[in-house]
Amino acid sequence: MEYNQNVSPLELGQVGAASRNKVMRNTYLLLALSMIPTVLGAWLGVATGLSAAMLTSPGITFIIFMAGAFGFIYAIEKNKESGLGVGLLLAFTFFMGVMLSRLIGMVLGMSNGASLVGIAFGGTAIIFFSMAALGTVIKRDLSGLGKFLMIGAWVVFFGAILSYFVQMPMFTVVLCVMVIAIFSLYMLYDVNKVVQGGETNYISATLQLYLDIYNVFQALLALLSIFGGGNRN
Numbered sequence: 001m002e003y004n005q006n007v008s009p010l011e012l013g014q015v016g017a018a019s020r021n022k023v024m025r026n027t028y029l030l031l032a033l034s035m036i037p038t039v040l041g042a043w044l045g046v047a048t049g050l051s052a053a054m055l056t057s058p059g060i061t062f063i064i065f066m067a068g069a070f071g072f073i074y075a076i077e078k079n080k081e082s083g084l085g086v087g088l089l090l091a092f093t094f095f096m097g098v099m100l101s102r103l104i105g106m107v108l109g110m111s112n113g114a115s116l117v118g119i120a121f122g123g124t125a126i127i128f129f130s131m132a133a134l135g136t137v138i139k140r141d142l143s144g145l146g147k148f149l150m151i152g153a154w155v156v157f158f159g160a161i162l163s164y165f166v167q168m169p170m171f172t173v174v175l176c177v178m179v180i181a182i183f184s185l186y187m188l189y190d191v192n193k194v195v196q197g198g199e200t201n202y203i204s205a206t207l208q209l210y211l212d213i214y215n216v217f218q219a220l221l222a223l224l225s226i227f228g229g230g231n232r233n
Contacts, residue, residue, distance in 0.1 A: 024136075024194050026202035027209065030086065034093040034210055041097020042104050050098065051105030062164060065099050073207065080203040089203060089210075096214055103218060107225045116228060120221035127184050128213055135191030142192045149189060152182040173226060179219035186212045 045051045054061040072092035079085040107113045135142075159175045190208045193199045199208075 019200070020195060020197050023200055023202050023205060024191075027194060027205040030089070030202060030206040031209055031213075034090060034206065037090050037094035038097035038100070038214075041094040041099075042101045043097075045098045045101020046105045046108065051101040054099075054102040055106060058164060061099075061102060062161075068095050068099075076207055077204065080201050085203045089207060092207075093210060096210075100214070100218065103221060103225075107221060110225065112228070116224045117221065119228075120217055120224055123220050124213060124217040127180075127216055128187055131184055131187035132191045135188045136195055138188075138192060141196045141198075142189050143196070143198060145185070145189050149182060149186055152178070153186075156182060169226065173223065176219040176223045176226075179215050180223075183212045183215040183219075187216075 045054075069092075072088060072095060076085055076088045076092060079088060104117060107116050110116065156175060156179050159171075159178070163172060163175060187209065190199070190205065190212060194205050199205045
């Protein structure tokens with residue numbers, strides 16, 4: 001790129017800040033939009049009884065989830081520079097909503113299930129807005145945090161696989177707490193990465209934040225169902 005000597009460093013900084021603000025704004029807009037297909041997918045899964053069917057076949061459900069999730073993520077990243085990437089992201093969030101209906105359907109079967117879902121949603125929103133605010137105001141580059149979070153994410157990933165074979169309530173509790181802690185920090189990290197100019201594509205940024213929110217909500221709802229769940233309806 002040819003450097004224009006007539007442009008001052010201040011003006012260059014303002015252009016860079018405007019570009020980062022645009023990425024952040026588009027990320028938040030697309031993130032809000034992505035919640036609509038997620039809710040629709042979760043509702044469809046519960047309304048059609050698909051959530052109950054997934055509960056009876058956890059192994060097959062897990063395989064479908066992993067294949068679908070990684071397939072969508074790969075396709076989204078390959079098309080993140082085009083409008084197709086937005087369409088794929090919204091389709092992905094619908095798929096994730098359907099997969100989430102398994103847990104939501106189970107919780108709604110409890111006498112206080114609806115309130116637990118509401119509490120989990122509110123708690124996730126508080127965590128997200130808190131981490132997003134911190135990620136925006138912290139001027140320090142947090143990129144060094146990424147390697148530690150990645151290790152933590154792999155630990156909980158393998159822990160989630162192990163939980164299908166080791167049915168221990170305390171193990172599930174520890175795993176959920178780890179997920180909430182790690183992906184809450186990922187919210188901080190991902191927002192800060194956009195603010196610092198480390199992420200310049202709003203589709204990728206939205207995908208990362210969506211996965212953070214999804215994991216925190218799912219783990220928080222699972223914890224609430226363990227400690228605050230009422231009797232089955």
